Amino acid sequence: MNLTLKVWRQSGPDDDGRLVRYQIEDVSPDMSFLEMLDVLNERLILAGDDPIAFDHDCREGICGMCSMMIDGVAHGPQKNTTTCQLHMRHYNDGDTIVIEPWRARPFPVVKDLVVDRSAFDRIIQAGGFISVPAGSAPDAHATPVPKLDADSAFDAATCIGCGACVAACPNGSASLFTAAKITHLGLLPQGQPERGSRARAMVEQMDEEGFGGCTNTGECTAVCPKGIPLDTIARMNADYLRASRKSG
Amino acid sequence: MAVSGAVLVFFLVAHMAGNLKIFAGAESFNGYAAWLREVGYPLLPHRGLLTLLEAGLVVAIAAHMYSAIVLARRAAHARPVKYAARVKSRANGYATRTMRWGGVIIFFFVIYHLLDMTFGVANPEGHEATPFARMVAGFEPARWYITVFYVISVVMVGLHLRHGLWSALQTLGLARRYPVLTLSAAALSGLLTIGFLVVPLAITFGVVK
Numbered sequence: 036m037n038l039t040l041k042v043w044r045q046s047g048p049d050d051d052g053r054l055v056r057y058q059i060e061d062v063s064p065d066m067s068f069l070e071m072l073d074v075l076n077e078r079l080i081l082a083g084d085d086p087i088a089f090d091h092d093c094r095e096g097i098c099g100m101c102s103m104m105i106d107g108v109a110h111g112p113q114k115n116t117t118t119c120q121l122h123m124r125h126y127n128d129g130d131t132i133v134i135e136p137w138r139a140r141p142f143p144v145v146k147d148l149v150v151d152r153s154a155f156d157r158i159i160q161a162g163g164f165i166s167v168p169a170g171s172a173p174d175a176h177a178t179p180v181p182k183l184d185a186d187s188a189f190d191a192a193t194c195i196g197c198g199a200c201v202a203a204c205p206n207g208s209a210s211l212f213t214a215a216k217i218t219h220l221g222l223l224p225q226g227q228p229e230r231g232s233r234a235r236a237m238v239e240q241m242d243e244e245g246f247g248g249c250t251n252t253g254e255c256t257a258v259c260p261k262g263i264p265l266d267t268i269a270r271m272n273a274d275y276l277r278a279s280r281k282s283g
Numbered sequence: 284m285a286v287s288g289a290v291l292v293f294f295l296v297a298h299m300a301g302n303l304k305i306f307a308g309a310e311s312f313n314g315y316a317a318w319l320r321e322v323g324y325p326l327l328p329h330r331g332l333l334t335l336l337e338a339g340l341v342v343a344i345a346a347h348m349y350s351a352i353v354l355a356r357r358a359a360h361a362r363p364v365k366y367a368a369r370v371k372s373r374a375n376g377y378a379t380r381t382m383r384w385g386g387v388i389i390f391f392f393v394i395y396h397l398l399d400m401t402f403g404v405a406n407p408e409g410h411e412a413t414p415f416a417r418m419v420a421g422f423e424p425a426r427w428y429i430t431v432f433y434v435i436s437v438v439m440v441g442l443h444l445r446h447g448l449w450s451a452l453q454t455l456g457l458a459r460r461y462p463v464l465t466l467s468a469a470a471l472s473g474l475l476t477i478g479f480l481v482v483p484l485a486i487t488f489g490v491v492k
Contacts, residue, residue, distance in 0.1 A: 043367070054367055107368035133368040140361050203373065206354065207361030247361035248354045250284075250382065251450040253374035265453070266461065273456025 036062050036128035040075065042087055043135045045144050052144065054133065064124035068111065069094060069101060071123055088147040096120040096260065099195030102202070103148055104135040109199035109258040117197065117260040137202035141209070141244040154244040155196050155212060161240035162233035163216040165225050184222045191218035193261040200255035200263075206247035211255035213241045214271035215263045221274055231278030238275045284354070285451035287346035292448065294340055295440075299478040305491055309415040316414040344393075351386055378445035385439050392436035399429075422486035430487040434480060441476030445469055 037060045045052030059075050066074070069091050076086035092100040101118040105111035111121045126132070136144050141154035180188075194215035201209050217234050220226035226233070249268060256265045301319075304312045322332045372380060395405060399421055403410030408420040422430050448468035452458045485491045 041367075104366060104368070107366055107370040108373060135366055135368065138362050138364050138366055140363050203370075205370075206358035208358075245361055247358040249454075250354060250379075251446070251453045252379045253376060254372065257373035266458065269453050269456050269458040271456075272454055276456050 036064065036123070036126065036130075038062055038071075038126065038129075039131040041131065041133045042147070044087070044147055045136075046085075047146060048143055054135075062123050062126075064122070064126075066123045067094070067119055068103075068105070068121040068123065069119050088145075088149050090149050091119060094119045097195060099197035102137050102150060102152075102197055102199070104137060104202055106133050109137070109202040110197075110260055114257075115260055115262050117195075120260075137198050139198075139201045139207045139246065141207075141246055142198060142201065150198070152196070152198050154246070155198065155209070157244065158209065158213055158237050158240045159216065162229065162236035163220070165220060166229060167225060178224050180223060188219050188222040191215045191222070191263060191267050194219070194259075194263050195261060197260060199258045199260060201246065203254045203258040204247065204249075205252055205254060206250055208249045208255075209241050209244070209246040210249035210268050210271065211259065211263055211265075213237050214267035217271045217274060218267040221270065230274060231281060234271060234274035235278045235282075238271065284347065284350040285454040287343045287350065288447050288451050290339065290343040291347065292444065292451075294336075294343075295444075295475055295479075299475055302482045303478060305415070305418060305482050306485070309413070312415045312418070313413045348386075348390070351383065355383060376446065378442040381439075381442055382446055385443050388439055389436065389443060392432075392439070395432075396436075418482070419486055419492065422483040424487055424489065427487055430483045433483045437476055437479045440479070441472045444472035444475060448472060 037058070040057045040059060041054045042057060043052055044055045057075060059071065059078075062071050062074070069089070072087060072089060079086045090100045090102055092098040094101075096117045096119060099117075101110075103110070103118045105118065105121070110116060110118050112125060113121050134148065136142075136148045137150045137152075139150075142150040142152055145151050192215075194212060196212060198209075198212070200211035201207060204210075217237060220233065221230045251265070251268070253265055256263060301315055304315045319333050320330050324331070398405040400406065400414075400417060403412070403417060406412075406417050406421050407423075407426075408417045412420070422433070445468060448471060449458060449464050452464065458464055482491075
């Protein structure tokens with residue numbers, strides 16, 4: 036199939052950037068979205084042009100690197116799917132596709148479609164961990180965990196930190212990401228000692244990074260490639276409010 | 284947002300219950316209005332409790348608007364560069380998308396509503412008439428356009444509640460069992476909408492005279 040792409044090109048953080056139109060022919064429906072861009076990049080390189088910079092790593096939907104706003108939807112039209120797992124069979128011959136980077140002040144554009152997501156790392160550094168002596172793996176079942184808690188914690192732990200929640204949120208809020216991490220650790224016995232301080236530190240770091248406030252629109256969970264549920268945000272709010280009441 | 288909104292929801296429930304007294308006749312309705320001004324007398328002064336409640340409402344509305352403005356400003360700050368493609372909403376929620384501007388519309392409605400029913404400036408009977416007479420005159424068939432305006436505004440309030448009710452519980456960390464929660468929010472906002480709509484409609488269609 037033949038497609039028209041409108042891709043955000045920005046040579047660096049200080050460049051204004053603009054959408055540039057590309058025609059791409061003979062796209063196979065079996066290609067992934069990123070492979071389609073690889074083909075375009077090969078042609079750009081052969082023509083002596085600068086290839087389109089985009090983030091990618093595992094290309095199997097688990098690393099959280101790929102990050103594209105495709106026609107105004109984070110990770111494109113497929114639900115619960117990262118951009119790398121989106122295939123061109125979902126498009127038709129003659130389609131025009133607009134590709135933009137995530138848009139948020141805490142995610143500055145590095146180049147073209149690549150944004151700097153260090154803000155997420157700083158939120159994790161603020162409290163997304165448990166302080167235990169590391170060593171050899173503990174015996175299985177040494178610490179009992181109720182099955183339902185283990186399941187919910189695992190659901191939250193599937194967050195790959197891609198930032199689609201921020202990109203899709205009309206408020207530019209990072210609540211779903213932060214809540215997923217707080218839920219993941221807060222549901223397990225190992226996470227209990229620091230549960231309150233973790234929630235406070237992570238929420239405060241999230242606000243400090245300049246993310247917007249959550250108004251529970253649900254746009255985040257709708258585009259999340261891992262389908263992180265909205266109840267994680269209720270849990271984050273509960274932990275944060277309880278911790279704030281205790282320490283004033 | 285959640286706390287001030289909750290105060291306003293309790294007010295709306297009481298307000299609706301009071302309105303429905305119109306179906307019990309002029310005496311009952313006027314009696315209720317008079318009672319509101321006399322609650323607790325002589326322990327409290329005339330209009331004592333009512334003035335206190337009104338002050339609480341003003342504070343709640345101010346806090347609600349302040350929170351909304353802070354959130355909107357934070358949102359604008361968090362996304363300095365907008366998307367070129369129209370951002371498609373993936374979460375289904377007309378009520379959610381209309382919260383911000385719907386709130387502004389509701390604010391203007393409340394101003395008109397106060398001028399109409401509380402101060403009587405925009406009411407054909409004026410301030411001196413009984414509350415029942417003001418109500419009936421306000422929604423008389425000849426003023427059908429006022430009724431239409433009220434119907435649209437009340438539906439806006441209903442939509443605002445549709446999202447606001449469960450969203451407040453979510454913000455306070457109390458949200459559980461989402462299907463039940465959002466369904467209850469829809470049911471309660473629907474109930475309030477209908478409760479507020481029957482009164483002006485009943486007057487306009489001549490059921491209450």
